[in-house]
Amino acid sequence: MTHGGNIYEIEKRTGIAKDSILDYSSNINPLGVPDGLKKIICDGIDDLTKYPDINYHELKDSIAQYYRLSVEDILVGNGAAQIIFDFINAVAPRNTLIVQPTFSEYERALNIGGKNIIHYFLREEDSFQLNVDNLLKYLAADKSIDMVIICNPNNPTGRLISKGEMMCIIDFCEENNIFLIIDEAFMDFADEMGIHTLMNECKKYKNLMVVRAFTKFYGIPGLRLGFGVTSNLDIKNRIELLSLPWNINTFASYFGRILLSEDKYVANSFKWLKNERVNFFNKLNEIKVLKVFSSETNFVLLKLLENNYTAKTLQANLLKRGILIRDCSSFKGLNEKYIRLAVKDGASNERLIKELKSIIKEKNTWINKC
Amino acid sequence: MTHGGNIYEIEKRTGIAKDSILDYSSNINPLGVPDGLKKIICDGIDDLTKYPDINYHELKDSIAQYYRLSVEDILVGNGAAQIIFDFINAVAPRNTLIVQPTFSEYERALNIGGKNIIHYFLREEDSFQLNVDNLLKYLAADKSIDMVIICNPNNPTGRLISKGEMMCIIDFCEENNIFLIIDEAFMDFADEMGIHTLMNECKKYKNLMVVRAFTKFYGIPGLRLGFGVTSNLDIKNRIELLSLPWNINTFASYFGRILLSEDKYVANSFKWLKNERVNFFNKLNEIKVLKVFSSETNFVLLKLLENNYTAKTLQANLLKRGILIRDCSSFKGLNEKYIRLAVKDGASNERLIKELKSIIKEKNTWINKC
Numbered sequence: 112m113t114h115g116g117n118i119y120e121i122e123k124r125t126g127i128a129k130d131s132i133l134d135y136s137s138n139i140n141p142l143g144v145p146d147g148l149k150k151i152i153c154d155g156i157d158d159l160t161k162y163p164d165i166n167y168h169e170l171k172d173s174i175a176q177y178y179r180l181s182v183e184d185i186l187v188g189n190g191a192a193q194i195i196f197d198f199i200n201a202v203a204p205r206n207t208l209i210v211q212p213t214f215s216e217y218e219r220a221l222n223i224g225g226k227n228i229i230h231y232f233l234r235e236e237d238s239f240q241l242n243v244d245n246l247l248k249y250l251a252a253d254k255s256i257d258m259v260i261i262c263n264p265n266n267p268t269g270r271l272i273s274k275g276e277m278m279c280i281i282d283f284c285e286e287n288n289i290f291l292i293i294d295e296a297f298m299d300f301a302d303e304m305g306i307h308t309l310m311n312e313c314k315k316y317k318n319l320m321v322v323r324a325f326t327k328f329y330g331i332p333g334l335r336l337g338f339g340v341t342s343n344l345d346i347k348n349r350i351e352l353l354s355l356p357w358n359i360n361t362f363a364s365y366f367g368r369i370l371l372s373e374d375k376y377v378a379n380s381f382k383w384l385k386n387e388r389v390n391f392f393n394k395l396n397e398i399k400v401l402k403v404f405s406s407e408t409n410f411v412l413l414k415l416l417e418n419n420y421t422a423k424t425l426q427a428n429l430l431k432r433g434i435l436i437r438d439c440s441s442f443k444g445l446n447e448k449y450i451r452l453a454v455k456d457g458a459s460n461e462r463l464i465k466e467l468k469s470i471i472k473e474k475n476t477w478i479n480k481c
Numbered sequence: 482m483t484h485g486g487n488i489y490e491i492e493k494r495t496g497i498a499k500d501s502i503l504d505y506s507s508n509i510n511p512l513g514v515p516d517g518l519k520k521i522i523c524d525g526i527d528d529l530t531k532y533p534d535i536n537y538h539e540l541k542d543s544i545a546q547y548y549r550l551s552v553e554d555i556l557v558g559n560g561a562a563q564i565i566f567d568f569i570n571a572v573a574p575r576n577t578l579i580v581q582p583t584f585s586e587y588e589r590a591l592n593i594g595g596k597n598i599i600h601y602f603l604r605e606e607d608s609f610q611l612n613v614d615n616l617l618k619y620l621a622a623d624k625s626i627d628m629v630i631i632c633n634p635n636n637p638t639g640r641l642i643s644k645g646e647m648m649c650i651i652d653f654c655e656e657n658n659i660f661l662i663i664d665e666a667f668m669d670f671a672d673e674m675g676i677h678t679l680m681n682e683c684k685k686y687k688n689l690m691v692v693r694a695f696t697k698f699y700g701i702p703g704l705r706l707g708f709g710v711t712s713n714l715d716i717k718n719r720i721e722l723l724s725l726p727w728n729i730n731t732f733a734s735y736f737g738r739i740l741l742s743e744d745k746y747v748a749n750s751f752k753w754l755k756n757e758r759v760n761f762f763n764k765l766n767e768i769k770v771l772k773v774f775s776s777e778t779n780f781v782l783l784k785l786l787e788n789n790y791t792a793k794t795l796q797a798n799l800l801k802r803g804i805l806i807r808d809c810s811s812f813k814g815l816n817e818k819y820i821r822l823a824v825k826d827g828a829s830n831e832r833l834i835k836e837l838k839s840i841i842k843e844k845n846t847w848i849n850k851c
Contacts, residue, residue, distance in 0.1 A: 120536070190728075335559075335729075357705060
């Protein structure tokens with residue numbers, strides 16, 4: 112299994128201390144843990160002596176209030192991954208279409224249950240943007256498909272499908288009795304005004320599950336917290352029957368307490384992202400041996416146009432300089448020429464750009480093109 | 482689903498503030514969170530911005546070192562419950578014998594997979610002590626049983642099966658190709674010298690899985706951390722394939738760092754338990770309308786001998802006085818006359834005894850017997 116952010120394995124393998132690694136491989140908000148959450152954790156350590164609320168009422172209430180959802184439509188989980196695993200188990204689909212390249216855990220969850228998978232590939236010539244008409248034609252032609260999984264914005268391509276386009280997919284799925292999972296793990300970064308999320312459509316569409324993570328936007332992958340939205344009571348009950356008791360730890364269960372009061376953290380995050388993204392992407396674009404795919408979120412997919420370099424060799428070279436990037440060759444539908452970079456703070460981005468340019472200069476074959 | 486410790490539901494239902502409830506329904510060490518862990522959490526808040534090590538090497542190494550196990554035999558999970566759920570999924574037994582009354586999650590985990598269950602009941606006339614010969618005769622007579630689950634010491638009866646007796650069961654299971662799960666969630670309280678645990682037998686027996694929790698002994702149910710020991714590589718690989726990525730949060734993954742240095746906490750815990758258990762059980766024994774079953778761990782099963790009182794009515798009456806006890810009527814093999822009490826600190830135990838006596842005095846029917 113390959114994922115970004117595995118600085119522990121890197122430390123073990125290379126001997127480079129994990130705390131000294133500048134990690135461009137995991138897509139986490141560089142603003143760090145919100146101050147409100149730090150206070151709640153420090154104040155709440157003695158609460159570890161109590162079991163968490165097995166029903167997580169307080170957390171669900173806060174999520175419902177913040178995103179204007181019905182509390183009864185919310186499921187909370189030990190990371191968004193748990194919601195996805197449980198939803199797949201509860202639906203038990205026969206044939207699932209996954210829009211690829213994408214997050215590998217959908218495929219793993221389906222494989223565990225021995226479910227059949229159809230990989231539907233985005234194309235480089237479309238800049239990895241989904242052509243909705245083509246997808247719907249594909250679905251219309253294969254009546255055996257009873258589940259579709261789409262990550263939006265998509266990891267690792269960074270592309271956003273607009274709400275208008277997604278609604279065509281949702282309508283089609285509802286009419287044709289296809290379950291649709293939309294993983295919006297990175298939506299917070301892309302959708303400042305909340306116009307592209309489909310959470311609020313879950314009330315109307317029984318076959319729709321939207322999955323969200325707090326992990327990335329709030330800089331807390333270590334806390335393990337995600338949620339799902341569905342108004343399908345039958346599926347929701349089945350998921351609750353399936354799931355582990357007390358699946359969320361005490362600190363994660365208190366996250367709702369800060370969610371409603373971290374306006375400043377949210378505003379600062381958008382300010383950082385707006386400034387840094389354009390700046391970083393422009394700088395990357397100046398490096399001619401890199402093809403930068405446009406991204407609406409906090410990471411970017413790149414293709415190495417130079418024959419002498421693969422994602423693996425570039426990763427190894429950058430790692431010697433203390434920087435970890437994501438080699439995307441393990442993503443279905445990509446190959447050894449693709450890498451993914453997170454957007455980080457200005458100083459880190461400068462450092463990465465500098466190191467990239469320096470590596471490229473060292474290679475004679477690259478130098479003339481830069 | 483009914484469990485002890487649900488002070489959130491109690492608060493919602495009764496309006497009694499959860500922080501004011503003296504909770505005798507959950508079996509947690511009253512010494513609180515170890516100081517070393519508090520420091521690690523406060524110092525480590527910024528580490529939430531990193532994904533936990535997906536393989537949890539550091540944690541597994543510490544567990545292996547502390548309990549003298551092979552690191553490759555250790556599985557870590559989001560609470561002991563996850564280990565149990567995953568082991569059952571990985572083995573996929575046809576017929577599982579559960580020694581009842583016991584923790585309800587074994588049955589739930591089997592029900593989720595649609596697995597057949599045989600309930601083997603401990604008897605009150607044996608003081609709920611397992612008769613190993615009878616169990617082995619039962620297993621010999623029904624060749625369809627391919628998994629056995631035993632909680633040792635058992636929840637809610639508090640009885641310990643000695644290592645010598647357990648070894649007869651293990652040998653029988655190994656010879657007859659029966660998988661055996663031994664849940665030692667409460668073993669730390671019962672086994673100061675480490676002579677009754679079966680963790681160290683896992684190396685020799687391929688069909689054995691021992692499950693442990695840090696939750697109870699270290700006073701941290703809110704952190705979610707348990708582990709399992711098995712040398713069955715095939716099953717271990719299957720569990721790793723099945724399980725969620727990053728299933729343990731950052732703080733829980735750091736628990737190993739204190740495990741090796743909390744000698745004082747451990748010593749104080751045994752000191753507290755030795756003093757308080759005898760004292761508390763003696764006081765409870767003085768109340769003649771209560772039958773106190775002997776217990777080797779940090780909680781005790783009681784039977785209400787008075788017709789006018791059920792576990793439900795006693796629970797309601799004590800709750801008015803701010804004390805929550807465990808009504809055991811939901812346990813298979815028990816009924817509305819059974820309650821379970823945790824052993825807490827001396828002052829709390831005094832208070833509970835006083836309130837129990839006061840309730841009993843109020844009832845004319847009880848008064849003469851006390």
